[in-house]
Amino acid sequence: MSAQNPFPPDGDVLIMSPTGKNWKLHSWQLVNYAPKIGALLKNVAPRNITKTMRTEAHTIRWWIEMIPFGTFDDHRFRDFVCVPEKKKGKLTLNGAGAFNGVGEVSFERTYDNLFRMLYNMPPNLTDDIDDGGANLYITDCVSILQAAAFIGSLPSVRTYIESYLLRINQKLWVHVAKAPEAWSDVAVRLQSAIIFRESIIHIAGGLELPGLINKRSFDHIEYGKICLQVAERKCRELRDKKIDVERRLLQYYPQRLIRRETPDKIPGRADYGSDIYYWQALTMCRQFFQSSIMANRHHRHEDGGVEFYRTVFRCDYIDKHAADEFHQLFAMSTKGKQCLADAVEVIKDDHRVIIADLLEDNLQLRTTVxxxxxxxxxxxxxxxxxxxxxxxxGLGAGSIPGQVQDGAASDGSASPERDAGEVIIQAGGPSSEKVPGKKTRTGRAAKTRDQGEDSGEEGEQQHDDDDSSREENDVDEGEYMDEA
Structure with a gap:
């Protein structure tokens, strides 16, 4: 590998862009970790690679061209077609400039980053974290995610994409807060619990508030229905929690006011008389709660009651003005007024305990003062x-790495360090799993195969009547890799 071309030089599949960029990858890698591309290989006969050709670093057995994306109009993505050896190098470059990076993300950048992740190499993401709010950085990550889904590579790269998204910390959570509907779908694709929880908290909290959550947008994303079902269930749970809190506010008795009969004593008038200021304070607080509920400031309010709950938690009610109005009807001495004011503050602190769980913040997003x-x-x-x-x-499982569905790349002659038919795990070590339908040749069978390759070199010129004309049209694979 070189700095200019970080991919292995012994790859046996050449993926060609119409603009000239190429990627030399291993067929076993594509079959295992990009099965939709790997499936194309079984439909085209591979080029026979002899020992001499391998020694001269001629390892290409399949040629795959990128063609315009057919699912929908998006220049960030490509479809792939495996071309026979006779047609290799005959790319149609008409309009290639139109494909070379439209907008902020080009398909070459997207797939280069995707192929890098398949080989456990760091992607080249746009570094606008400090200057641009990470808009392009996140666009790169999401583009890789979508491209991986189209070729069946999600199980292989979702962990990497999630880790790169989480690296930008608060900038990611700001984006999630702005578009939780879309991010809930991204989270399901990534199987990211932390991103899914963040997006659902936003959706469930704002689902019943007018103009915050666009429920129609869930109809246009892959896992929108599932995400909306979870959010609606959580929204109902939140509403029930609000109702329970409101009921407890009206029915709550502070522990200091509760007096129970014991074998030694029965509470008398003097005991309750000493609590008179606390009972007055409790009555004033309950009157405020009942007045707020009757004014529809509770869970039925257009803000979902959030301002009412925050007011109770801040103890920002029954202020001096309200106390003065109370004393116009119930006059007291200066000492009595002070005792009542102190009792009101104590009772308000007791009510904060009831409301605290409702105002708990489970978001990763952190706000400033x-x-x-x-x-x-x-x-x-x-x-x-x-x-x-x-x-x-089974949701979004796709292809599971290591489970090979066909034997298109089972020969593996482009990887001399392994036996034919042996699957290499993504970390680079050999696996005991074999490609279905193929047997590994060892011992005498392997020698016979090698002898056949040597004899194949001598008779290669007689393999096809039009070999001479075909060689005139062929382009040496070294020319492809100049741009890779």
Missing amino acids: RSKPLRYLTCTRILEEELPWIANP
Whole structure:
């Protein structure tokens, strides 16, 4: 490998871009980790590679061309077609410039990063984390994710993509807060629990608030229905939690006011008389709660009651003005007013305990003192068993690395360090798993195969009547790799 071309030089599949860039990859890598590309190889007979050709670093057995993406109009992605040896090098370059990087992300950049991840190499992501809010960085990551889904590589790269997204920390959570609907789908594709929880907390909190969550957008994303079902269930749980908190606010008795009969004593008038200021304070607080509920400031309010709950938690009610109005009806001495004011503050602190769980912040997003608070509650919890890919293990499973579906690349002659038919795991070591339908040749069978390759060199010129004309049209694979 070189700095200019980091991919292995012994790859036996050449993927060619219409703009001239190429990638030399291993067929076993594509069959195992990009099965939709690997499946193309079985439909085209590979070029026979002899020992002499291998010694001269001629290892290409298949040629794959990139063609315009057919699923939908997006210049970040390509379809692939495996071309016979006779047609290699006959790329149609008409309009190639139109494919060379439209907008902020080109398909060459997307697939170069994807192939790098398949080989455990770091991708070249746009570094705009400090200057541009990581917009292009995130676009690169999501483009790789989508491209991987189209070729069946998600199980192989989702962990890498998630790790690169999490590296930008708060900038990622800002993006999730702005578009939680789309990020919930991304999270399911990545099977990322932390991103899924973050997006569902935003969706569940704002689902019943007008203008915050676009429910129609879930119809246009792959896992939108599943994500919306989880969010709606969590939204109902949140509403039930609000109702329970409101009920407890109206029914709560502070422990200091509760007096029970014991074998030694029955509470008398003097005991309750000493609590008179606390009972007055409790009555004033309950009157505020009931007035707020009757004014529809609770969970039925257009803000979901969030301002009411925050007011109670801040103890920002029954202020001096409200106390003065109370004393216009119930006059007290200066000492009595002070005792009542102290009792009100104590009772308000008791009510904070009830409301605290509702105002718990389970987001990864961290706001500053100057940040505008969110318009919804963020106390939602998503359990491990509620994650879609845990509840439904087959969801988005795709191809599993190591499970080969066909024997297109089972020969493996481009990898001299392994026996034919032996699968190499992604870390680079040999695996005991064999490609279905192929037997590994060892001992005398291997010698016979090698002798056949040597004799094949002598008779190669007589293999096809039009070999001489074909050689005139062939382009040496070294010319392809100049741009790779």
